[in-house]
Amino acid sequence: SLPHCHRIPWRQLLISARNAASTWFIYPLEAIDPAFVLDSPNSTPSLPAEITLEIFQSCVDVSSESYLDTATVLPGPDLAPLLLLQICRQWREIALSNPLLWRSLHIMEDVPTELIDTWFARAGDLPLQYHLQNHNPSEEIISSLLKNSLLYASRWEDVRFIIPISLVPEFDLGSQSFPHLRKFALDTHPVGPMNTLNASTAVPIGDAPLLGAVRLSNILPTMQLDFPWAQLTDLKLHGMDIARCLSIVAGCLQLQHLEAFTTGASVTQPLLTLPTVQSISSTSSENCLLQYVILPQLHKLVLHGSTTDQHEHVEGARGLGPAFQLPAQGFSHLPCHLL
DSSP: OOOGGGOOOHHHHHHHHHHHTTTOOOOSGGGOOGGGSOOOTTSSOOOOHHHHHHHHHHHHHHTEEEETTEEEEOOOTTSTTGGGGGTOHHHHHHHHTOGGGGSEEEEOSOOOHHHHHHHHHTTTTOOEEEEEEOOOSOHHHHHHHHHHHHTTGGGEEEEEEEEEGGGGGGOOOTTOOOTTOOEEEEEEEOOSOSTTOOTTOEEEOOOOTTOOEEEEESOOTTOEEEOOGGGOSEEEEEEEEHHHHHHHHHTOTTOOEEEEEEESOOOOOOOEEOTTOOEEEEEOSTTSGGGSEEOTTOOEEEEEOSSSSOEEEEETTOOOOTTSOOOGGGTTTSOGGGO
16 A cells, blocks of 8 residues: 555546546547646646556546446546546556556547557557447447457457347357466347357357356357366356257356346256355346256355345345245255254
């Protein structure tokens, strides 16, 4: 932590920086002309570079968009780190010379791919946190952004894609390895033609030795999923057929946290024991995952109502409340401290 004498109120500093640049709209990145950046010695505090960098990192944290347990940076000209380039020459040099400020990016609108390339070039060789969330009806634009992101696949650390389901075939990763990948999320939505999807459509993330968390939403049954299931500790499956969900979960030998919102008709199969699972989040429907599993290490259960946004948390010895009606056999295999 910073010495007491150097604990700068960085929130106020960021506000002041934003005010100083409030009349500028500088975009894309390289449009900033250093000759026009404020360079008065009295324009900004004179601090050691390492302290300034720590303040900068705090500013970047404020500029981040949070989703689940990850925060990625929005590329706005009035947000750090772009904002920090506009205050004075010293700040610009410090910001541009520190890759940590540029390793995270969250794209929510149409941006030129040059912006992404410039951003990640400034991150040096660091692993990347990248979220692409684009609901633009122009499939060509989204496809361009997706293809650009695949250029950095070997540096992915934490990535999430929200894309039209028709673009899933463009995850053409071949035999790509992912030495830094720890979290991967793919959420699809039905935009564009569906006839591009067939039995060969695949999402190959097999060679990822550090991968521990996967989230998949609205994945069609025809998609082939190649993940190192046995090493995962956190798995979220939304909108997946119950039979396929159980097949995947059976291969997750180290799974600790499971979230499963399943679809499809009931299946008949032996009960599946999940010996390492400590928490589960599922729906309260009659065909939920709880009907099919034995959970000897379960400590936390979250049930989501099928028709409302209400949910019930069950922890420790609190027991299951009456808010959700599941058949008795749905609870018969829970640990006794949850009954």
